[in-house]
Amino acid sequence: MKKPSDSLSMPSQSPSDENARSLRWIKRAAQGCFAAIATGQGLFLTFILAFYYPTTLRGEWAHWNAKPLIDGFKVGDTIGNLFFAMHVLLAAVITAGGVIQLVPAIRIRAPSVHRWIGRIYMVTAMILAVGGLWLVWGRGTYLSTIGAVGISADAVAMLTFAGLAWRSARARNYAQHRRWALRLFAVASAVWFMRVGYMVWGIATGGVGIGPSMDGPFDFFIAFGNSLLPLAIAEAYLRALERPNKVARYGVTALLATSATIVVVGSAGAWFVMWKPFI
Template sequence: MQHSLQKKRSKGAAAKAAALVFLALLAAPFSYYAAVFGIEGLGGGPQRDSYLFVPGSAWSNAAISVHMLIGAALPVLAPLQMGLGLSGRLPALHRWLGRLLILAACVTAAGGLAFTAWQGTIGGWPMDIGFSVYGLLLLAAALQTARLARQGQTARHRRWALRLLVLAMGSWLYRVQYGLWALATGGAASNPQFTGGFDLFMNAGFYLPWLLLLELILRRRPSAP
């Protein structure tokens, strides 16, 4: 009986790991695009025509470029960090990758918050608020994950790492959800100014529902990491 239960748990862990690695692979093309965007914005190539780049606004352009370049690592690094099971097999590598992930999350959050403060978003104050809350949550989750790891509070560290994972996937989820909406509805309730009904929902809809879902799962399974 015990052997059967152990085997079942092992299969479940392997399935979760495979799903997380697959998620990282799905996000890889977006991460590549974001990294190239950031490199171009920092002078590594001809700067593309984008509403994110404002002529003569060097600081906001630099902030969004750093945000895109460093943030490109998050949708790939976060699921790999949790999916490869390094904490048990290669703890030193797990710690160093964790530090890299925390640093990337903090820099990404700071770049996005700085851009919003200096330049503002295309969608006006509703988007400013939604994206600023996202940046603050990303920063808080990163700092909490690191703090609890240093204190050796393993269970709480893992729960915050899951929150960080959800937030790290935010930029990718934003594009995926817009793409699926466009396929399903032809882009209804959305416009180039990001002031449509769906646009307003998406100001927080790419992270808040997923965080709430995670919290429900964690509350129903208090012993789960």
């Protein structure tokens, strides 16, 4: 039986209060996670602009190989080198574009900017996906078949999600568009996430399961995990937002907070090990 003092001491929370509170938490965690991703991708962008832009635009393509790559520049392979040049130039466009697109203030205050960057982002995603597929299967730039299949699956997801994000935007179905655009961002960030993932794993385990030719168990896991993990987290976030289930919302809040921590550690590692030494 309820004691009279119960209702006097603490006002009991109604389910709607609790839902509103869990919604606030998940949104805060999403903002924190986005800030971590934006910072990490900002470091990747800095590296691309400082290392690949000067060498590519000045025609000093042989200098790409100052960094360890699978193929990079190859003497006599004009088509392959051209594809690589286009790939690294567009890598900066998609990395900057994705982060800008997710800033709510730009979407709300400058919708025409959002629409134009959105078009550029989706076209760039498609060119990078097709160009990347050619680099892998046409030029033969891969270390393991499983790795090649994993990144190709990511390219197919990029093409599919870009098409669906575009179609829902044209149909003015903005709720659908937002979902497909977030999924596109998740899979288009896979190559960046792979670098972050390698760094965190290396720091945490000393590199257990990483093979000499990227053919160990961790390499196979990350070949698909680089797109499937961010996609699963984005999906969990979208579902938790839509359904007023506080347990799910707090669970996803914890997941986002953990992801943000992983992104911060991995991005810092990637900056000091993979990017900064070459610029």
